[in-house]
Amino acid sequence: MSTTTVDRKSIRNSVGPGPSFHRVLNSEFIKFRTLMSTLILLASTALVMVGFAALSAWGTGQFAEQVANDPEAAAAMAAQGGDLAVSIPTSGISFAQLILGSLGVLLMSSEFTTGMARSTFAAVPKRLSPFLAKLIVVMVSSFLLTAVSTYIAGLVSLPIVDNYGLKLDLGSSQSVKLLLVNSIYVAAVAAIGMALGTIVRNSAGGIMSLVGLLFVAPIAFQLIPGDFFKEANKYLPTSTISPLTAVEHVPETLEAWQAGLVLGAWVVVPVALAMILLKKRDV
Amino acid sequence: MIEAKGLTKVYGDKTAVGGVSFTVQAGRVTGFLGPNGAGKSTTMRMIMGLDAPTSGSVTVNGEPFAQHKAPLREVGALLDAKAVHTSRTAYNHLLAMAATHSIPKSRVHEVIEMTGLGDVAKKKVKGFSLGMGQRLGIAAALLGDPQTIILDEPVNGLDPEGVVWVRNLVKYLASEGRTVFLSSHLMSEMALTADHLIVIGRGRIIADAPIAEIITGKGHARTRVRTDQPERLMQLLAGTGVSVEVHERELLEVSGLDPRGIARTALDNQVMVYELTPLQASLEEAYMELTKDEVEYHSHITTGASVPAQAGGK
Numbered sequence: 001m002s003t004t005t006v007d008r009k010s011i012r013n014s015v016g017p018g019p020s021f022h023r024v025l026n027s028e029f030i031k032f033r034t035l036m037s038t039l040i041l042l043a044s045t046a047l048v049m050v051g052f053a054a055l056s057a058w059g060t061g062q063f064a065e066q067v068a069n070d071p072e073a074a075a076a077m078a079a080q081g082g083d084l085a086v087s088i089p090t091s092g093i094s095f096a097q098l099i100l101g102s103l104g105v106l107l108m109s110s111e112f113t114t115g116m117a118r119s120t121f122a123a124v125p126k127r128l129s130p131f132l133a134k135l136i137v138v139m140v141s142s143f144l145l146t147a148v149s150t151y152i153a154g155l156v157s158l159p160i161v162d163n164y165g166l167k168l169d170l171g172s173s174q175s176v177k178l179l180l181v182n183s184i185y186v187a188a189v190a191a192i193g194m195a196l197g198t199i200v201r202n203s204a205g206g207i208m209s210l211v212g213l214l215f216v217a218p219i220a221f222q223l224i225p226g227d228f229f230k231e232a233n234k235y236l237p238t239s240t241i242s243p244l245t246a247v248e249h250v251p252e253t254l255e256a257w258q259a260g261l262v263l264g265a266w267v268v269v270p271v272a273l274a275m276i277l278l279k280k281r282d283v
Numbered sequence: 284m285i286e287a288k289g290l291t292k293v294y295g296d297k298t299a300v301g302g303v304s305f306t307v308q309a310g311r312v313t314g315f316l317g318p319n320g321a322g323k324s325t326t327m328r329m330i331m332g333l334d335a336p337t338s339g340s341v342t343v344n345g346e347p348f349a350q351h352k353a354p355l356r357e358v359g360a361l362l363d364a365k366a367v368h369t370s371r372t373a374y375n376h377l378l379a380m381a382a383t384h385s386i387p388k389s390r391v392h393e394v395i396e397m398t399g400l401g402d403v404a405k406k407k408v409k410g411f412s413l414g415m416g417q418r419l420g421i422a423a424a425l426l427g428d429p430q431t432i433i434l435d436e437p438v439n440g441l442d443p444e445g446v447v448w449v450r451n452l453v454k455y456l457a458s459e460g461r462t463v464f465l466s467s468h469l470m471s472e473m474a475l476t477a478d479h480l481i482v483i484g485r486g487r488i489i490a491d492a493p494i495a496e497i498i499t500g501k502g503h504a505r506t507r508v509r510t511d512q513p514e515r516l517m518q519l520l521a522g523t524g525v526s527v528e529v530h531e532r533e534l535l536e537v538s539g540l541d542p543r544g545i546a547r548t549a550l551d552n553q554v555m556v557y558e559l560t561p562l563q564a565s566l567e568e569a570y571m572e573l574t575k576d577e578v579e580y581h582s583h584i585t586t587g588a589s590v591p592a593q594a595g596g597k
Binding site: 015016017018019023024026027028030031034035036037110111114115116117118119121122123124125126282283 | 353360371376379380
């Protein structure tokens, strides 16, 4: 039998460093990058973002060509501000939020479904630091991935829109604003996903709640008659993007600062609830 | 050293652990024995701070586990063979755990070698057998070179070579002065591994004593006697505290009197005895005796082909 390295006869209390936050962060980052499923989800997000932008560039070009032959439509388009191409790079954002939001759910729910949580919280029994470390890893990676994918999507779209004689300036302030707001938004959705994963501790349940919030609620709220739901619809996370990216305030939507606060609250409330439950419940 | 005081865990209306108090000393292997559902795993999870006690407290080396500055270096635990994300490789799992305490990669390699996982360390845990999962769990427990080691059912699923390996490992760790606390529902394994036994049944401590005492302590010492005059010897031996069972025509089993006493009686009365064998009660028997009222799931044989295990009375 091979033996342990310790040959001291009397063993006292532990010596050596414990779990500081940067060590826990490092551990969570190792966990993040050593799962094939995580890497596949990240790669597919990038692929979907770029693919949709290319499709959208082609579609927008076709549309612009039709408009050019139709003075009436051209006038209508000009009235809308005319900048058709600027939102092309972020056209895949609703898929990005779904994939990265689900990733947020999975990273936490899988801790519980696989039993990994027992190892994680035995190593760091204070529990909140692994949670916060994971939250940082999830949010930063979602932000960076969305930002980089959006930029690449823009680069891929450039020659396509150029072919149709449209202009797309990736360095314009509106392009930069769209890139930043959408990346922050996806990071926020990933955080909501992780909070849901912590609260329900179940992958399917967490993803379903997230889909309910992001895709079902906006449609349902529009269909249900009555002013209450019409008003409530403005406060859903998905409704915060357009006020945050609008060139000018659009009536019937929140002001940009209000939308920012609402999105912030959508992150802070579930995350706080998740932290309280994580601390209170048995693993 | 692990100290539990009035440790209680209640789930709804079911008491999993009912106010247990015990001390696990350093420098010896303490076995935690009990039938399935007796509360062993719940107790161990409470020691590790994963489950909060309903009441009572438990400390490791004088402090609640969660209060230690470097928990992995203080206590290593195997609570569940697969407390692992099975899509990760064994090496990466250990690496992520080690990172929380800045435990160097060299130590990760060391515990992989120590537990014989060298060939499969770079493979996903998904494909591991139960035995390899146990080895990985033990590797994780040893990672921080801890003073206290807690192993829940470590030999489950191990092959005979692995069982012997765990037995030697825990004895070695205890000989270094560490606190070793391991649970099992296999009494025979405990008889070979543990120095001290804590027996739990239905959430209550039934016995807490050195293993030798538990084996002999229940008055189970018996002697097998073969004689050509069984009836006569039975009459001679009959007396207070002595009971004799007839097994075969010339075979008796005597309890309540030691072999020397039996031989003296036989010699004094000119009865020929041609076998006199002391029988030691196995731990298994002692354990069955101890827990016969405390088993939660009794097997009932019903008329018909099926043999369902039914929940015993509350």
